Amino acid sequence: MTYQAGRHFLQVPGPSNIPDRILRAIAQPVLDHRGPAWAKLQAEIFERIRPVFKTRQPVMIFPASGTGGWESALVNTLSPGDQVLTFDTGQFAVLWGNMAHKLGLDVQMLATDWRRAPSPEAVEAVLTADKAHKIKAILLVHNETSNGVMSRVAEIRKAIDRASHPALLMLDTISSLGSADMRMDEWGVDVVVGGSQKGLMLPTGLAFVAASEKARAASKTATLPRAFWDWEPMLAAAEGKGNLPYTPACNLFFGLQEALDMIDEEGLENIFARHTRLAEATRRAVRAWGLDTVCAEPSEYSQSVTAVFVPEGCSADGLRKAILERFNMSLGAGLGKLADKVFRIGHLGDFNDLMLAGTLSGVEMGLALAKLPHRTGGVLAALSYLSGVEERRAAA
Amino acid sequence: MTYQAGRHFLQVPGPSNIPDRILRAIAQPVLDHRGPAWAKLQAEIFERIRPVFKTRQPVMIFPASGTGGWESALVNTLSPGDQVLTFDTGQFAVLWGNMAHKLGLDVQMLATDWRRAPSPEAVEAVLTADKAHKIKAILLVHNETSNGVMSRVAEIRKAIDRASHPALLMLDTISSLGSADMRMDEWGVDVVVGGSQKGLMLPTGLAFVAASEKARAASKTATLPRAFWDWEPMLAAAEGKGNLPYTPACNLFFGLQEALDMIDEEGLENIFARHTRLAEATRRAVRAWGLDTVCAEPSEYSQSVTAVFVPEGCSADGLRKAILERFNMSLGAGLGKLADKVFRIGHLGDFNDLMLAGTLSGVEMGLALAKLPHRTGGVLAALSYLSGVEERRAAA
Amino acid sequence: MTYQAGRHFLQVPGPSNIPDRILRAIAQPVLDHRGPAWAKLQAEIFERIRPVFKTRQPVMIFPASGTGGWESALVNTLSPGDQVLTFDTGQFAVLWGNMAHKLGLDVQMLATDWRRAPSPEAVEAVLTADKAHKIKAILLVHNETSNGVMSRVAEIRKAIDRASHPALLMLDTISSLGSADMRMDEWGVDVVVGGSQKGLMLPTGLAFVAASEKARAASKTATLPRAFWDWEPMLAAAEGKGNLPYTPACNLFFGLQEALDMIDEEGLENIFARHTRLAEATRRAVRAWGLDTVCAEPSEYSQSVTAVFVPEGCSADGLRKAILERFNMSLGAGLGKLADKVFRIGHLGDFNDLMLAGTLSGVEMGLALAKLPHRTGGVLAALSYLSGVEERRAAA
């Protein structure tokens, strides 16, 4: 591969493009993680991260990737052999379930066709049938990165309540945190797991875990062994009652401080609205090309990623390769059973209209280049939506 | 103005987007500009910069903006009252002439309608008429940044030769160097002036001056006062025969080293071909919108900037403002007599297809937003060209 | 605290000063961790990291802090209730033992006075007494960061061999890796755990784990639950046989690539010699001040950190605070039972003679400022050693 001029378009659904402000922030010299300057920074971060989770609870920050957050959620609240309800709705939901199995939990899996999220009705049915309350936790993925399907968390919560079931509701927000609305306290989520490299615009390396009072109570009696992932010292640090139990990822804290500044400058709700708008423009392009999104439920469209089926018999990976080599853009691959059938467009993080226009242009040119059956006009449809021409017509 | 998410599209015709590789390079700690590490770097730079000018002459590097290069060209070769031939063909050509006037030279100006470069025929006529050889220098702009018109330098050279006129041919390549082919030695250019902030992808702060043997001979007898801009010590340094006369812009040298690496990786001719291709795509978009480029001569289209007329009675500056505020993109303004009638799209430096697609999308959406009479389809025309669909059709 | 001019002297024993080359490297834009550019980088890193461990085994790299490496070592090789031999020889040795206890292992602890490492004789005695081979692993810290004591690993290995005991020898090299010689294969170490933020000059965020054939065999039957820390997929990736199981810490990989370049440029053995020399200079200063190092065994002096007792009745933390506020230097605190009795000078990573001179000057001035009983002359003793004056005298 020869040198490719210009900026690479990193349009995988995370890691997202890291803004240069944040790259410069993480390039600050490290400081003494036991000194007063660090203590001040740490306190600031723990205070300012809570609103992003819409919670009054402390948010723990582990120096690890988001997958570690999954493990922390499980080992702190559950005991060997406990039953957990998981979902076969996409690659990452399945991987979380697999992890639970490896850790010695009894995994019950509810499946969909990978084109929709778990239905509240199905969840309610399972829980209602579990008279003995053997299910101790429900492992829900908020935004399934592999297919662009978002769970209706508030409705799932209501389903659990209707079943009067005491299971903990655990939520993976790795690819939605900072991109889509997530109301931990209002929705009654017991454990929220997040990562740094998507909506928070940082490199990989921070796992966030927030726990409700109920989850914290469960951690008192849970017996799965735990040390690195133990909540107790992390909660103490997050609440300003103690040092972090081991060396923190200082440079990512610098970056997180900058990310929180950027979030404050734009406003969290404005950020969500921007993601909603860019996601809608993307889907309009997809439809104009005559292609299908994997997500089949309009109420479950993802705000951060759109997975797209290539026409039957075509190779999504061939398309992605052509686009990478010719147009210097990375798209996400289909994972698991969607391999080679799907490409994924990430439209999350520090992203705007013209970056999306460039992205969709790369896809449209790639479709032509790779000679995949499609209609032109996807970019035009997106631009028309983004410039508001269509809206104004509708209003006329 | 509220915070604008995502990457700013800096599509003025320079300073061009500085690649992050170069930004990191200029952020290296400064070093002793009289020590051995610097001596090594300086020698490397002076060696590697020559091929960019396609010359065997040393290239001087002043710690100043490109405008200083204009002054250096004049004060080293001319004496008070000397006649110079300049051109009223665009804002920067006029400014260079004005500078000559301020420095005490006798300025003769040849005009066009600002939609084309000086014609070789007109130059030949003027020189032929100058029997007494009072004209000592011709101040030609290679790429006129204000209107996107490129001079046919090789043809101008031939016109001078046909007139058997001894005037020095001076060439401003500030917005073409590193973006369009420029063959100093082959074309018989006597003084080439360049800057760092366009095709070389650096911040403003380096002025390049290369002089032919003939120009260097002229500098022996020229009497305009000079000190900072004096060629003598700079030539000695460029030829490895002495120290630089004053502190160099070390951090920009770091950046220049990185820029030369990038140029080597892509290949200078590949870079020119890329600029040609992106410029053609831009013009196809302009035509599809039903708008006119300022440049009226196809043989003089600029490879680095396209200036576009807005429809009669419309405000180009209003359009630019709307695009900046809504789409986070900066376009160049019309200058001098083109003010508010023209907007300029820079497509130079470290730039690629998808960045151009985003740029043209911003213009197309801006035209709609600002309700300027136009046709949609510009982006589509550009994409069609860039993806080669059209070519393949033609071949069929 | 008002603004403090100039460069902060970060002389804690890690995180060490991150060289600006590495800070710039980690500030590179992230790339697609499933694309070809990443695959190339990953393969390069896995190849080049092995020599730093002096092993032919693959070195696993987890996106986590070094503490996680401890956990990975344990959960992959041991089963609930297994006995492990740990050491009460310093704060970090104790913490690793505590972790083993939390994970459900049966911890046997051998103590010293925290001024020396475990003696090979004591280890041999314990192992010889363990006729039933109940002890499955020995958790040894190579360089105890809390007191500046280095274990004699090769001798411990021989002691184990003399006892013909099959226990796995696990070695924490977090604060020695890249600073002191460590020969995994030659010394017969079964599991080596390292971190990024000390001798490797990176931010916190990478945990390294290398395992011998014997340890890998043990992992086939070990039953402690594991998922995030599981060796199997990590080994596959390290051996080029599969993708990493979850998103890697890309930006730290960029930094590691730069760190490996720097290590190659200086040479690993040269780096060790430099650390040895700077450590000796530090101890000469300590002796000249009339103070004692915590480490009481000359054969166990640390190359990366020197812990120093303040005079009886004085406050080490008061001294550190005075030095931080007046001289903008951070020193390490005494930990655990050494709290307030000891300060620690880190002299590891990208460090040189003049940085050490500044560091020791800060300590010497701090001792004066805080009115601690001491003799001046420490800096002079160090300079005398570093400039080789003393050596030349000895040679005369």
Add this chain to the structure above:
Amino acid sequence: MTYQAGRHFLQVPGPSNIPDRILRAIAQPVLDHRGPAWAKLQAEIFERIRPVFKTRQPVMIFPASGTGGWESALVNTLSPGDQVLTFDTGQFAVLWGNMAHKLGLDVQMLATDWRRAPSPEAVEAVLTADKAHKIKAILLVHNETSNGVMSRVAEIRKAIDRASHPALLMLDTISSLGSADMRMDEWGVDVVVGGSQKGLMLPTGLAFVAASEKARAASKTATLPRAFWDWEPMLAAAEGKGNLPYTPACNLFFGLQEALDMIDEEGLENIFARHTRLAEATRRAVRAWGLDTVCAEPSEYSQSVTAVFVPEGCSADGLRKAILERFNMSLGAGLGKLADKVFRIGHLGDFNDLMLAGTLSGVEMGLALAKLPHRTGGVLAALSYLSGVEERRAAA
């Protein structure tokens, strides 16, 4: 030369060590220098730079090195053949005089032995003798970088006033600005010239020029040709009445903004006091070594640089080379007639006690290494002063 670990000690008297905060600031993406964000930044900079000059006048900022500021001062206020009073008191004073000569001015030079600044008495005598007021300007260097001698500007001003002479007082503050007090308005300085790469902690590339009402009036009638260096458009821009006449050095403006933040955080007077203190510590070390500073007048000691004579018959350049190769530190060379007789220690910019301790340690070890006759104890003398032990004794 093999790789040298650790931070380079750049102790030449400028460019000074650029703080990493500023390096990150200049690494920000460039922006449209004709757009609203730039306009805001430019206005802020022009407002905040004035207090550094202690003037109510606008401060012009040219995209060039400080030497260009010299030229700008001359060509805007003087006419061909005008007489100027210059000083043969050090290398840079001589160079400024040489420049005046090259530009066609009539240079009268007053000499010292290069160990002291021009005496007010001598200046008064020359001016009193100039009954015809042929001298139009006095070119004074505030801090002579080549020998570490500072002029007593306020006293020179009084001498001029006593002579009732109308000549313009021009002051080169290149190596004092931001390091030593300079009160343009109070001292009646007519033209102040400064640069970016010393006390302002930036890379080379900005020349500052401030002009009094009297100097601005002189510029109306001065006839030396000028274009790039012309004050008129620069003053308009500095006063918010117009655009900059050509592309500014945007990235250095980003750095200057950060530098002004740092200056505000520490406080300008605190910065001067810090420089005074570090300079005194340096001289104490020099005396303890038994060496002489070049500056022979205690009232003229420089706050930013100390030039030191090596013993008769020794090579200062050999010493500097040994120190560079062994201790990774750059010192300034003797210039002009001081070549090889003198080394210079820069102690300016973002600099603190421990950096100075490292610096002096490097010199002391270098003296030993190069076997130059000297006494040890210089570092100790400096530390003793810096830690205030001596003061406390004096107070007792």
